[in-house]
Amino acid sequence: MNKEKVVVVGMGYIGLPTSLALTNGGIDVVGYDLDARKIETLKKGQLTFKEDGLMDLFEEAKKKGISFTSNIKDLVNENFFIISVPTPYDKDSKKIDPSYVVSAFSSIYSICPEGSIIVIESTISPGTIDKTVRPLVKEKHVNLVHCPERIIPGNMVYELKHNSRTIGADDAEIGERVKKVYSSFCEGNIVITSIKVAEMTKVVENTFRDINIAYANELVKICEKAGVDVYEVIRISNAHPRVNILQPGPGVGGHCISVDPWFLVGDYPMEANLIKQARLINDSMPEYVLTRVSKVAEKNNISFDRIGIYGLTYKENVDDFRESPSLQMLEFRQQTCSKSFVSFDPMLETKIVEGQEMDFKTFLSKVDLVIVMQNHKHLLDNKNLLKGKIVFDTKNCLDIDGVYKY
Ligand SMILES: NC(=O)c1ccc[n+]([C@@H]2O[C@H](COP(=O)([O-])OP(=O)(O)OC[C@H]3O[C@@H](n4cnc5c(N)ncnc54)[C@H](O)[C@@H]3O)[C@@H](O)[C@H]2O)c1
Incomplete structure (x- = not known):
């Protein structure tokens, strides 16, 4: 043949x-x-x-x-x-x-x-x-x-x-x-x-991920109000033999998990209630991060012009920035006060947003507070350069003194 x-x-x-x-x-x-x-x-x-x-x-x-x-x-x-x-x-x-x-x-x-x-x-x-x-x-x-x-x-x-x-x-x-x-x-x-089962399984798989991430993200908000450490709660809960809570983050981006569940919401609006809520919870996270960061900035007397975003891609160590939580955050800021943030992403070779710096040290020279939106290997390798900065780590990836986390 x-x-x-x-x-x-x-x-x-x-x-x-x-x-x-x-x-x-x-x-x-x-x-x-x-x-x-x-x-x-x-x-x-x-x-x-x-x-x-x-x-x-x-x-x-x-x-x-x-x-x-x-x-x-x-x-x-x-x-x-x-x-x-x-x-x-x-x-x-x-x-x-x-x-x-x-x-x-x-x-x-x-x-x-x-x-x-x-x-x-x-x-x-x-x-x-x-x-x-x-x-x-x-x-x-x-x-x-x-x-x-x-x-x-x-x-x-x-x-x-x-x-x-x-x-x-x-x-x-x-x-x-x-x-x-x-x-x-x-x-x-x-x-x-069959074709229809294949179509359904793919969308259902990504929706499963979105719902589970939304649960972890909702716990962040609940634990903040309750005054307990969400990471400790998740770690201890996951010792239960039938519990496996995912890690929270700054939101969900990319071309798949942040998009595909909407297909089910669009086609089955009466049935897809949990799916819709999960999407809304995950989409609310960039704005929620900003609320948390505002409190940290206020406490440390830092002006919003001196806040920078580390990480513009939707996932660590990739150069895909489609639908990323950082872009959602920047869009939200544009809508509310027509301003951008200084930002930096080592995975990107071209500028994709206003205020983006292409050199890490230049970026750091322009900010007093860094919002860590992505845990690129680059950050873990260069965390010593964050010395003297206030850091809000949405990825729970930094083990340095004084870092703010959820
Ligand atoms: N990116 C992921 O991680 C991922 C994972 C699983 C599934 N998917 C799915 O795979 C599909 C493709 O996603 P992607 O990320 O590769 O998209 P992409 O945007 O990276 O690539 C799509 C390519 O198709 C080309 N194109 C568009 N219309 C065309 C046409 N009529 N004829 C020829 N070329 C055309 C575009 O120029 C582009 O190069 C999507 O349905 C996506 O949901 C993506």
């Missing part, structure tokens, strides 16, 4: 690592993206974002002949596609915004031959394929499949290989063919089910 050839549509945080893993697993891969600049960068052998171990995967994939294009005409003879484009939500209706998926699917459908396999890997709300993709299939039959991704930035290379996965397909034989392609690199268990 001929080697399987796959086109991956969307060279972002998910599509690129998947393409590299497939290539290294022995599949012929073409990486396709509308963004011609991104494709040019990849063709030059450069990565478009930072991720541990990704360059090694890229080097191997280059040797194995991965190719990239931004020209859809190059794909006319292909018959196996994996779509990994963004799936944001509509901030008013809370429903999924399927426009990227619809547009990517339509362009592929217009050029692919009868019988092609089109896998949607983007996270989609339950029923999206039936409601928005299937109606686009006219006389030309194609096989629709959903194979959501579970990897986490910061540990993508390991998780791509070891996580288990779900494949939703209309037809078991097609499901098996897709499973074979993913098995080229995935050593985890691969379950085949």
